[in-house]
Structure formats: structure tokens, C-alpha cells
Amino acid sequence: MDSLDTRILDLLREDGRASYHDLGQQVGLSASAVKRRVDRMTEDGVIRGFTVLTDPEAVGHGTEAYVELFCRGIVGPSELRRILKDIPEVIEATTVTGQADALVTLRAKDTRHLELALEKVRSPQQVDSTRSAIVLSRLIERRGQ
Structure with a gap:
């Protein structure tokens, strides 16, 4: 992992639905380069999955x-x-x-x-x-x- 990987992870934590294009613009890479990095981090186990975070109160478990x-x-x-x-x-x-x-x-x-x-x-x-x-x-x- 390098500083670009770390920045991509930070951005994905902020918005897990961000497109590769949007991430690339923020870190100075092409969308395909960002995708390759995300795929590699997923294969290496750095990224363990993608999920939806819900508001417990909104779903009735407050x-x-x-x-x-x-x-x-x-x-x-x-x-x-x-x-x-x-x-x-x-x-x-x-x-x-x-x-x-x-x-x-x-x-x-x-x-x-x-x-x-x-x-x-x-x-x-x-x-x-x-x-x-x-x-x-x-x-x-x-x-x-």
C-alpha cells in the first residue's frame, strides 16, 4: 500500500458509492487505475467488503x-x-x-x-x-x- 491507496481508502470510507472516475479525479489517477488499485486491495484483503450502513433508529433498533x-x-x-x-x-x-x-x-x-x-x-x-x-x-x- 502506498499513499494513493491510503487516500483512495479514505475517500471510500467517506463515500462508498463514489465512482472510480470521481475517486480518480481526487487522487490524480484515471478511473481504470483506481479500479485496479481497489481490485488489488480487495484481493489482498485490505478491503474486506462493501456494505450499507443504516441508522439504527430509522430501522427500528434505536x-x-x-x-x-x-x-x-x-x-x-x-x-x-x-x-x-x-x-x-x-x-x-x-x-x-x-x-x-x-x-x-x-x-x-x-x-x-x-x-x-x-x-x-x-x-x-x-x-x-x-x-x-x-x-x-x-x-x-x-x-x-
Whole structure:
């Protein structure tokens, strides 16, 4: 990757629908040269995909919570993934350092829906307890960085 690749990535983060022509004008390359670079970055795994970002409130899932997950005994990442992957309200889950075994982000319609989602997270026998914090305001969001 060079500085032109980095600039193309920055521009795509700002507007993932920008045409190769528009990107090329901004970085000083032809549309075909930009396309080749984007294709190469995709093949190399630098660009993992293209997606649509939605406003959670606009699609009816405006309640968000961060949940610390505490397990009984030793539960590995693959087992945690298996436990959480089929819960649609789980939008992100990571293993973390510290006392918790994982940090889970949930999105729900409202607090009742969030409570039901938390019950799903807590129900597997490997889960000992959870600690939750409901998001009040999103101050900074940098997706795709």
C-alpha cells in the first residue's frame, strides 16, 4: 500500500458509492487505475467488503447496550462465537482482557426487546453473569477505520 491507496481508502470510507472516475479525479489517477488499485486491495484483503450502513433508529433498533459477559470456567473464543452468533440482536462481540470474558454489543427496538435479548445471552450454561450499560448518546463513530 502506498499513499494513493491510503487516500483512495479514505475517500471510500467517506463515500462508498463514489465512482472510480470521481475517486480518480481526487487522487490524480484515471478511473481504470483506481479500479485496479481497489481490485488489488480487495484481493489482498485490505478491503474486506462493501456494505450499507443504516441508522439504527430509522430501522427500528434505536436501543443499544454494551454487555460484559462472564463465563463459568474457561470458554474459548470459538465457543463464545457459537453461543452468540445466532442471537440477531448481537451486532458485535469480542474477547477482551480484564475480568469479563467478552464484550457484546446489542441493538434492540426498545428496553423490553433489549431485556429479551439479554435473556438469550444469559441462557447458555457457560454464561455465569452479565453486566450491562445502555448507550445514551453516541459521541464519535468511526466505522471501517
